Amino acid sequence: MPSSTENNTQPWFERRPLVALAPMEAVTDCAYRRIARSIAPNAVLYTEFVPARGLLAGAAKVWEMAHFEEMERPIVIQLYDSVPEALGDAVAAVREKYQPDGFDLNMGCPMRKVANRGAGCGMMATPDIAVDSVRRMVENANGIPVSVKTRLGIRKRDEVVDLARACIDAGAEQITIHARLKAERPREAADWTALSSAACKLRVPIIGNGDIWTVSDALKMNSLEGIDGVMIARGGIGNPWLLQRCCQAIADEAIDPLPDxxxxxxxxxxxxxxxxxxxxxxxxxxxxxxxxxxxxxxxxxxxxxxxxxxxxxxxxxxxxxxxxxxxxxxxxx
Ligand SMILES: Cc1cc2nc3c(=O)[nH]c(=O)nc-3n(C[C@H](O)[C@H](O)[C@H](O)COP(=O)(O)O)c2cc1C
Missing domain, CATH: 1.10.1200 (Non-ribosomal Peptide Synthetase Peptidyl Carrier Protein; Chain A)
Structure with missing residues (x-):
């Protein structure tokens, strides 16, 4: 197994161990990503979700959300929108300026202001738009991998399977599944059984997400059938050491002590x-x-x-x- 500090050159989702700091609005900005990188040299980092049409409008604040430093690589820029053309055009614009390691499409945000407009988790209800979005992003990414982060479903815990398959056919190379339904709040337990069952039916690398708070949670999720890597959100806020300790544990290396x-x-x-x-x-x-x-x-x-x-x-x-x-x-x- 490769060392957790090895400098890999393959696509980010082929790294093993595959441990990601989740995209988090107002948390995983450039400042925190720099900190996370200094503690966890091999974790995959994501930007917070960036509105595609905000980028196209040239909004300075939105471009700031997509900006990253070289030391943050591997870095995935997450986009959201309900308009496939805007997502495709935003990928072209960002690719030209920044050349990130990946583009991710947010298909999991349940916030009303996002989902009710057909973006985020709202896109799960319109598979044709979801597929068209992925296709346009892939067309404009010029070889930079495109991935999707989504949920188990809107109402049923296996809805993700058909949607993810269609996105994969449209060119998505990796899928992250947040193991909750659209309406489930973060305090409700993530459903890892449904997560594994969906992951087993998909043929690209699958990252599992939901309720990783400790190294043993990460080991357990990583060993689920169909799961290739883990993504940590709330457990990693103000706790970048968790990322590194999970990388080390999954690589079967000595684990750093807890920070004093x-x-x-x-x-x-x-x-x-x-x-x-x-x-x-x-x-x-x-x-x-x-x-x-x-x-x-x-x-x-x-x-x-x-x-x-x-x-x-x-x-x-x-x-x-x-x-x-x-x-x-x-x-x-
Ligand atoms: C403060 C906060 C902001 C978030 N922002 C995003 C986001 O921008 N994009 C996204 O895909 N998910 C976002 N999420 C969801 C997380 O990425 C993750 O899917 C969710 O918190 C479940 O993981 P956890 O149980 O490890 O917290 C956010 C979550 C939190 C707590």
Whole structure:
């Protein structure tokens, strides 16, 4: 089995172990992806979902969402829209400018403002549009692989099979399945049995997604029949070490110890600085608060530290709170 730090050159989805940080709006931006890459050299990274027509309109904020640094590779840019032509044109425009390692079509977002307009999970209800979208993306990708991230279904847990087969026939080279139905909330358990059953019926690499919180969750999902890799979303927010530990476990290598509070503070500070560099001080500090809360979880003074964090608005003060946290008692388990 290849080492989890080996620098592979094959298409991103042929890497083994195949561990991905999920696309997450307002989380997996360039700042966090840089942090994730520094901790997990071999994980696959995704951008947050990017609206195709926003790119075509030339919106600077939208182009910023698609921008990445070379060190982030392998990086997949995820797009969403309900208009196949727009998706195809956006792929051409982004490909010319950035040459990412992959383009992914979001067919799983259940948010009303997205799905009710026929994009995201809404596209599962219109297979012809889904297939046309994939076909146009593939036509314009010039050999860069196109993949799809979707759910088990809208109402039934096997709807994904026919849809994914049609997308594969249209040129999709990889499918990620989030093991929930459209209306299922994140607190409801992901259905890994239905996930494996669908994955077994598809002939391209399948990444499983839903409820990976620990290394043993990742090992278990990775060993399901039909599953080639795992994608981690909420479990990886403010916890980039989980990605690396999962890569190591799946590659059967020695697993890094859990980070202690000094390491957590070091990386949270790095993340904070990167966010401020990208977004300016006020936005950079305020937007990162919730994520910093995840970094500092699980310690005797987590709550006290969080209370101080929500009272600070400057970079210097927030860094100071994190320095104090780093000097706290050694209470790691
Ligand atoms: C804050 C947040 C933002 C998300 N944004 C996206 C997104 O932009 N694109 C996408 O395909 N899924 C998005 N998702 C869904 C996740 O990628 C993932 O499918 C879902 O959270 C299930 O995985 P988990 O159980 O590991 O959290 C988002 C999830 C969260 C929590």
């Amino acid at each position: 509070r000094e390491e957590k503070a070091r990386v949270a500070k790095m993340h904070l600085r990167a966010n401020v560099e990208l977004k300016g001080e006020r936005r950079g500090v305020l937007e990162l608060r919730k994520i910093v809360r995840n970094y500092i979880k699980g310690h005797i003074d987590s709550r006290r530290t969080w209370m101080r964090i929500i009272e600070t608005i400057t970079l210097t003060d927030t860094l100071k709170v994190l320095d104090d946290f780093a000097r706290g008692p050694d209470d790691s388990q």
